[in-house]
Amino acid sequence: MIQCESLVKIYKVADLEVVALQGLNFNVEQGEMMAIIGNSGSGKSTLLNILGGLDQPSAGQVRVGEWDLLKMSEKDLVEYKRKTVGFVWQNNARNLIPYLTALENVEIPMMLYGKSDRKKAMELLEAVGLKDRMHNKLHQLSGGEQQRVAISIALVNEPQILLADEPTGSVDTKTADTILDIFRRFNKEFGLTVVIVTHDPSLAKKVDRVIAIRDGMTVSEFLRRKEAGDFDQNPDESHEEYVVLDKVGRLQVPRDYLEQLKVGNRVKMEFDGEKITIRAPKE
Numbered sequence: 545m546i547q548c549e550s551l552v553k554i555y556k557v558a559d560l561e562v563v564a565l566q567g568l569n570f571n572v573e574q575g576e577m578m579a580i581i582g583n584s585g586s587g588k589s590t591l592l593n594i595l596g597g598l599d600q601p602s603a604g605q606v607r608v609g610e611w612d613l614l615k616m617s618e619k620d621l622v623e624y625k626r627k628t629v630g631f632v633w634q635n636n637a638r639n640l641i642p643y644l645t646a647l648e649n650v651e652i653p654m655m656l657y658g659k660s661d662r663k664k665a666m667e668l669l670e671a672v673g674l675k676d677r678m679h680n681k682l683h684q685l686s687g688g689e690q691q692r693v694a695i696s697i698a699l700v701n702e703p704q705i706l707l708a709d710e711p712t713g714s715v716d717t718k719t720a721d722t723i724l725d726i727f728r729r730f731n732k733e734f735g736l737t738v739v740i741v742t743h744d745p746s747l748a749k750k751v752d753r754v755i756a757i758r759d760g761m762t763v764s765e766f767l768r769r770k771e772a773g774d775f776d777q778n779p780d781e782s783h784e785e786y787v788v789l790d791k792v793g794r795l796q797v798p799r800d801y802l803e804q805l806k807v808g809n810r811v812k813m814e815f816d817g818e819k820i821t822i823r824a825p826k827e
């Protein structure tokens with residue numbers, strides 16, 4: 545569904561260049577629910593903005609479904625943003641209208657896209673657990689409830705992919721779990737592909753696959769073990785970590801391993817038929 549190859553994004557601010565993505569490779573299967581994890585400044589939002597058609601990479605390739613995001617006309621881009629992707633941001637509620645009800649808030653984007661459909665708006669609010677609160681004004685709802693209204697709005701156009709940037713960043717753990725359950729339900733029932741960006745490892749481990757990004761590159765991948773129990777299990781036990789290997793055989797050795805080995809920019813690599821060993825060169 546999503547294929548990114550050697551993605552590079554360089555921001556130019558005055559005379560300074562910031563390399564936000566440096567040759568990032570990234571794939572997501574159709575119907576998958578996965579997370580991208582990384583520290584602040586690692587390039588997560590940059591990647592999400594590119595996937596959402598809000599920004600263009602400086603180099604590389606990015607395909608989403610039938611679309612090549614680098615070869616789209618303005619008209620295609622509008623169509624793509626309307627029909628293929630839905631967005632949930634951390635402070636989504638900021639974009640909602642406080643003196644309107646939850647229901648009216650969902651109906652407004654419907655009107656902007658064509659025509660309002662009250663029945664569908666009600667169904668969406670019911671699906672996110674707000675059946676009893678839909679006639680309340682937005683300012684009468686809690687932060688988590690407002691976030692759920694925002695999720696309903698993101699799903700108004702029945703997108704194929706939901707891009708969620710820190711969707712649980714400003715809510716408590718219980719509300720975060722509710723939000724994840726909503727994503728999981730849409731994922732299972734409607735095949736919605738969900739990509740969640742977070743810096744919270746405990747949230748990331750509540751999905752089957754987690755990609756870790758560091759310095760604008762994918763460095764490792766955590767896959768849920770087949771024998772893992774429910775999603776509340778200790779994340780260290782439920783997922784196995786793998787180092788990502790790109791098409792030409794490059795991998796990133798964790799910095800702390802290299803520091804412990806006390807190596808500079810050269811190592812010895814040996815292959816004994818079964819395993820590859822990296823060691824410090826002999827003096």
Ligand SMILES: Nc1ncnc2c1ncn2[C@@H]1O[C@H](COP(=O)(O)OP(=O)(O)OP(=O)(O)O)[C@@H](O)[C@H]1O
Nearest residue numbers: 555557562564582583584585586587588589590591
């Ligand atoms: N519009 C911009 N102009 C210049 N530099 C930018 C811009 N957007 C992001 N950057 C820089 O690119 C790098 C990656 O930023 P990005 O927002 O993608 O990181 P992030 O992982 O989402 O961080 P956070 O978790 O703090 O949101 C950072 O060094 C950031 O300062």
